[in-house]
Amino acid sequence: MDDEGPKWRLEQASTGRATCSQAACKRSQIKIAKGELRIGTHTLFEPEARWYMAWRHWGCATKHQIAGLKETTGNDPTKAPGYDRLSPESQEQVRLAFEGQPVDKNFKGIREDLAKDAQRYAKEYTDVSFYKVDVAGRACACRGSDCLSKNVKITKGELRLGLSVPFDGEHESMVYKHWQCMSAFDLEEVVRRASEDMFDGRESLSTEFEEVVTETLETGKIVKPPAPDIESRAKPKKAKAQKKKVKEEAEDNAAEAAETKVKAEDPEHELGAQPNVAYPPSPPSETGKAPSTSKAGGVVDAHEPIEDGSTVGVKMEEAGVDNAVKATDAAAVPKPKAKKTRAKKRPIREVDASEDELEYIPKKSRSRSTPFTGTAGLA
DSSP: OOSOSOSEEEEEOSOSOOBOOSHHHHHTTOBOOTTOEEEEEEEEETTTTEEEEEEEEGGGOOHHHHHHHHHHHTSOGGGSTTGGGSOHHHHHHHHHHHTTOOOOTTOOOOOGGGOOOOOOOOOOOOOOSOEEEEEOSSOEEOOSHHHHHHTOEEOTTOEEEEEEEEETTTEEEEEEEEGGGOOHHHHHHHHHHHHTTOEEOGGGSOHHHHHHHHHHHHHSSOOOOOOOOOOOOOOOHHHHHHHHHHHHHHHHHHHHHHHHHHHHHOGGGSTTOOOOOBOOOOOOOTTSOOOOOOSSTTBOOTTOBOTTSOBHHHHHHHTTOHHHHHHHHHHOOOOOOOOOOOOOOOOOOOOOTTSOOOOOOOSTTOOSSSOOOSOTTOO
């Protein structure tokens, strides 16, 4: 624990693990029950140079502790650190002690429902290297006393005061407070440094926030800034991608439905079908023979040869129906691509029966010197 926070504080014990630091209780290792009223003293442990809280039962509180509370609060019990988090019964005990009555040794005031996490107290930073003012780009902790005790953060777009605080003797760290959460010491230092042109960040503020800072520095009183006007956040990329995908699927479904409708209304124009075109009968050729036609009346093949070596297309052009042929060719639907066929198998080699068959030689009986004759063992 660091050296932040007041010297004395009150609370309903947040856990039941702390041992009372009063001599008799400490020897007997008597712990303070969870939710019980207790008083703590911020103490420096000299050998390790660290701070810790020495807790006591309220009944074990000393006159020195009560006097210290009265002195730091101006004899106002409501200003005692942690007073606002106590139960009404515990608050009554504190008021009686401030009025000079002896502490009730038997009072416990256990309220587990009020056993909250230890309250955090702001530290007064007196060794600040420099101050600056800016607008928060993202949420961060506020080191003001009220906000720190309630865990209230500085949100994006709020006006804040930055303090550069040294630590470890060699490094510095920035801590922030809401502009309206600066302490009296902070305000005094900011006004003094601004008069010496040692206060940064004013030139980067909007007109609205700059007026707040200027008025604060001129009057010496903290002016509360207006609430930030945060624009609506952009939709995440994931949501945009999902919306685009749904739109594409809807377009594909609509296209498929339109294609199905066209096929149902005009089955003759299905993929791969070639429409037949009827033409008026052609006049006789020079040889006196009519061009050939199919069995279906009036249906002709434009490229079928006739006896005189000409084509029906030529005769039809002579008859003045060339435009009809061209329109028919333009309306023809392209044929579908042919399916790929499997590679042809290699032909099986035919064996001539007249050829002598090779002699079978078993592997185990094979010999380099004597070939297998097939008569061994028959003697």
